Amino acid sequence: MKKSGNTKSEKKLVYGAIITFLLAVAVFSSIKLTKVDAMNGKEYAKYKYYTSYQVQPGDTLTAIAQEHIKDSNVSTSDYIDEVMKNNKLSDDKITSGKKLIIAYYSYEKK
Template sequence: MKTYRNGKRRFRSLIVILLMILAFCSGFFGHTLLNARAEEQNAPGLNRYYTSVQLRQGDSLWELAEQYCEGSPYSRSEYVEELKRMNGLKSEQIHSGEYLTVVYFAE
């Protein structure tokens, strides 16, 4: 009976230690990732601006990228990924009538 309790205590201690390690790692890596995002550098001499656009029939993220990424530090594919991230899109599927936030760069 005594060894059963000792084993149970050790198991609980191990679980607590693992949870503490997990909490530390998630806090550390989450903080690191947020700092990396915050330190993204804009193109020299350009300011970052945001606007909302209403999608028309036939619009695609790639067409928006072609229109708005000119002069930006992004390639077209990077800009499409940024649009998806900014607007919470899981895929490239968009619909006319929706509004999307886009980023553009200017002096």
């Protein structure tokens, strides 16, 4: 039985494809691991406190949340849900002058 002349080139092509695939997997894995390590390496505020906050003209719960979760790992939506629950709000509409109990986060124990 005679071997075809393309056998060596077919093997090179298959090996090349396998090596390319393995390199791609290695690159994407290292990128993902870097992001996970960066996220795990971030230090978040350890302490959660509550304070009274008077709503200012133009304030929204989203803006208040974004300002007060900077050093935490709390999502904006989770923070808003907590503010609504703690202040017995039925929706996210707030008015200037209203006082809210809100959480804030600190690296220091008070």
